[in-house]
Amino acid sequence: MINGEQNKPYKKVADIFPDENPKTPDSIFIVRFYTVLFYFLKKAKYGKINYMKRSGIKELKTIANILRQDIITTLNTAGSGHTGGSLGMTDIFAALYFNILNHIPHQPDNPNRDRLILSNGHICPILYASLARAGYFPLVKLKTLRKINSQLQGHPHAGSLPGVETSSGPLGQGISQAVGMALAAKMDKKHHHIFCITSDGEHNEGQVWEAAMLANKYKLGNLINIIDRNNIQIDGYTKDIMPLAPLKDKYITFGWKVFVINGHNMKQIVATLNKAKAFTKKPVVVIAETILGKGVSFMENKYPWHGIAPNEIETKKALAELRNGK
């Protein structure tokens, strides 16, 4: 279930932010009521928690399109921020928050939830949009990104916003925290998964490899690292700034199970992430080959779009493209 309007293309920017008063409290209430009811029914039946409904492939594609529009309008309103990486990881975030993750948006502190750690914090617009659409907080809050007194900080701050697990921004730190969480889960014999999103440029940081070694040492089968492999970092192409290839081989020699996927093929994303969850012998890395700025033709693979926000004209153009349904 997606928070806000569903399957309905937005006509104008204002539609995405249905002003101060979102007209959805009733539907949110109903959704929550059923989620809670389901929780108790399932708990009674299985002694287990029922998590958020899992969307099918077709629905996930629609959700991804809505999330992309959210990113464009949110960043346009913010006036600054990282557009390219956010759009590039949208399909994966749609798959995670609306199919893969075991989570209950109105119970952000549920101890049995799957964790999603965003290590490359600068692509938080896609995290915020996903959380809002999943129902962690009202959609209107997206308008406040990067503004004074906002819960939506320019880079994520744990504790400010429901669903944000860690503070991130300085690269390389999320993966260590994910390893810590995976170790804690193992100590407590819990069965949830820790997903960590890292970027390829982030792998320049030595800390990532320190964490990778440790995950192998403790055979953290509950840890899944998803790498946004778009071959671009802030100053240019990764092959020029700091070559990472062969990334797959590096992880294999570090003792990880490796999957390489097309980060925009929804069917493959869902299938692979399910396989990754089922694989419990050692940590799993999913190298997701993505296109920076995916979905907006004039942004795709253009590294200047790593760290800037669209202006009014670019926003209109981008939204028009997205609405024409890719």
Next chain:
Amino acid sequence: MLNKNKKLQSTRDGFGEAILELGKKNKDIVVVSADLAESTRVHHFAKKYKNRFIEVGVAEQNAMGVAAGLALSGKIPYVTSFGVFSPGRNWDQLRVSVCYTNANVKIIGSHTGLSVGPDGASHQALEDIAITRVLPNITVLAPSDFIETKKATIAASKIKGPVYIRFARHKGPDINTNKTPFTVGKANILLKGSAVTIVGCGPVLAEALKAAEILAKENIKVEIINSHTIKPLDKKTILKSIKKTKKLITLEDHQVVGGLGSAVVEMLAENFPVPTIMLGVRDTFGESGKTDELWEKYGLSDGHIMSAVKKIIKK
């Protein structure tokens, strides 16, 4: 006064005992080690609570991040290494992964100060108080002896949020007794006097006590405050003493820039400025040598403290 007959013990040994006690009492206590388990005295914990001992290897940045992750999952991790490496090498991880999130991580920096001795300047943490106390959300403790370190280690587990505790390697005399109270944020008056207030922290306080003994024979009575908590500073106790003596000497085995002395002087500058002498390392690196030799050479020994007292009472 100093108990000269008792065998000397180090602050790190106090930590080793305390962490073992904590591990028994509280199942959430976890130790994260960066290949210095024996040096930081967590090797006994490692043997006894294997499941709650994480050895990350020589990787302090990862150690701090892993600790943050453990804390965000409800554990109480103690990250242990030398002060120069943690919080030295992993300060960014301390800032963002731990302090910004207000994660419940305890950072143990052993081998701090010149008192590290023969290992030399690269291993003598003289900046750790400065770089930790500048961070929001953190509590900074610098216990002075074996007993106080035990108490500080246990007290830290009860604080919800990041705590940095600095220890020393060298074996020093007991400054406190088992009965000496230890409350985070509440400084202890070790000696009452009216001529001058000496505010210090760590094992180097023993030098102040030695100096005070000699000065007392000359009828100069100094007041010595053990400010084991550097952040939050015990404003009340220090101000009360300063209003009485109107003279201040600060003492620490750390750079004078940014350390305990700075914290005290910052507070007094806003409230009650008085003539001050700051004893500590003055914008230089240390070197190899014995603790006593180093304290003598860098101006922290009892002789230097006596001269400072005599100088300041004339002001």
